[in-house]
Amino acid sequence: MRIVLGDADVKEGELRAFEHGPLNVCVARVQGRLKALDDWCNHAGCLLSGGRLEGNMVVCPCHEVGFDLDTGENLTSPGVCDNQTTFEVTEEEGKLVLNTLTPG
Numbered sequence: 001m002r003i004v005l006g007d008a009d010v011k012e013g014e015l016r017a018f019e020h021g022p023l024n025v026c027v028a029r030v031q032g033r034l035k036a037l038d039d040w041c042n043h044a045g046c047l048l049s050g051g052r053l054e055g056n057m058v059v060c061p062c063h064e065v066g067f068d069l070d071t072g073e074n075l076t077s078p079g080v081c082d083n084q085t086t087f088e089v090t091e092e093e094g095k096l097v098l099n100t101l102t103p104g
């Protein structure tokens with residue numbers, strides 16, 4: 001599945017929210033690489049794009065669970081909630097393209 005989310009002008013160290021139909025995606029750029037995961041935290045539904053980046057981890061703004069941006073693994077609070085769904089994302093001609101879905 002390929003979905004064009006929008007312009008790929010995500011800056012280094014920034015978290016950005018994108019919507020496509022029912023899909024809410026949190027996108028970050030870390031060391032030049034784009035990363036994406038489901039924006040709705042699977043713990044209690046807060047938006048991860050409102051959280052913060054710590055290296056390759058996004059920290060949820062509500063209860064501070066940290067998820068690995070590559071794997072979606074819950075790195076800080078195992079047992080509190082599941083891993084987060086991640087997406088493969090690329091930049092094509094200035095656009096952000098979601099390529100495949102990866103189960104979290």
Ligand code: FES
Pocket residue numbers: 041042043044045046060061062063064065
């Ligand atoms: S809603 Fe994200 S950690 Fe609770």
